[in-house]
Amino acid sequence: MQALVLEETKRLTLRDIDPHETLGPRDVRIKIHTVGICGSDVHYYQHGKIGPFVVKAPMILGHEAAGTLVEVGRDVKHLKVGDRVCMEPGIPDPNSKASRLGMYNLDPAVRFWATPPVHGILRPTAVHPADFTFKLPDNVSFAEGAMVEPLAVGMHAATKAQVKPGDVAVVVGAGPIGMVTTLAALAAGCARVYIADVQQPKLDLAASLVPGAVVPVNVKSQNLGQVLRDATDGWGADIVFEASGNERAAAGVFDPLAPGGRVVFIGMPGAPVPIDIVAAQVKEARIETIFRYAHVYPRALGLMGSGKINLKPLITNRFAFSESVKAFDFASNMPADAVKAQIEMPV
Ligand code: ZN
DSSP states (O other): OEEEEEEETTEEEEEEOOOOOOOOTTEEEEEEEEEEOOHHHHHHHHHSEETTEEOOSOEEOOOEEEEEEEEEOTTOOSOOTTOEEEEOOEEOOTTSHHHHTTOGGGOTTOEETTSTTSOOSOSSEEEEEGGGEEEOOTTOOHHHHTTHHHHHHHHHHHHHTTOOTTOEEEEEOOSHHHHHHHHHHHHHTOSEEEEEESOHHHHHHHHHHSTTTEEEEETTTSOHHHHHHHHTTTOOEEEEEEOSOOHHHHHTTTSSEEEEEEEEEOSOOSSOOOOOHHHHHTTTOEEEEOOSOSSOHHHHHHHHHTTSOOOGGGEEEEEEGGGHHHHHHHHHTOOTTOOEEEEEOOO
């Protein structure tokens, strides 16, 4: 089959490749419709590795996908041919200690699409376990279905933050993950989310997502801590979500935080970040981190199906599969008004 293959750092080709898949009794075969380009895909393209994960052999990219079932294994009861679905890209060992403790995302044996050496999903069809394949609500498009993966990250972060109704939150970074975290925090009950970035077009888009509830803060000209103190009688934000991965931003999370507040680190800085422990201690900050998500897809689809979360405005750029290399070059230098680029497979 034709797939988008990362041959080595900075070299992508559209070519024939056999991912060697067989359909087991509890698997489904999916015809892929839409695949989102993730920051991690771009990072492998540009640098050939993320932390300990190194691309050593040609690998198909892509892990944010939706499609239609064309075949189901004989033991699959809850899905049928023709169902529109999205897929959770990480498959853990169900018997691992991490899985049995309810945190399968931390299973060292997890096999995650487009994390070397596992092939990704930028190809016409894929075989996947039915248990990690989820039916889309009728009012959710394939393009939105391919956004469930990043949304799951934001929802996992909102869950870790233990949002209470009426909380005031800060989201640092208005990229795709900052945007979905903003939507997840509001859906979880935040009264307001202050979203910080240096790119005004992204802030404008964020503010339009839920008018009145999302407050843009351009940290080129505004001091985030001061904005929050001014807005909260000097108290600060109940929650700070760090979604930029920027080292300076990550070091500054305690400034806008309220006493007793929670910080969730979502972004992955490229290098170790010095953290001011005393700045955290004087506020008794609770610090959380997240790595992907565990069984969040059904809740994400529930919020999308009911209309409480609308991801359509975040899909800013679409490319045909035949233009995949161009799409990745675009995503490697995203303009300020672009959030999520997606690739549409031929019908
Ligand atoms: Zn992703």
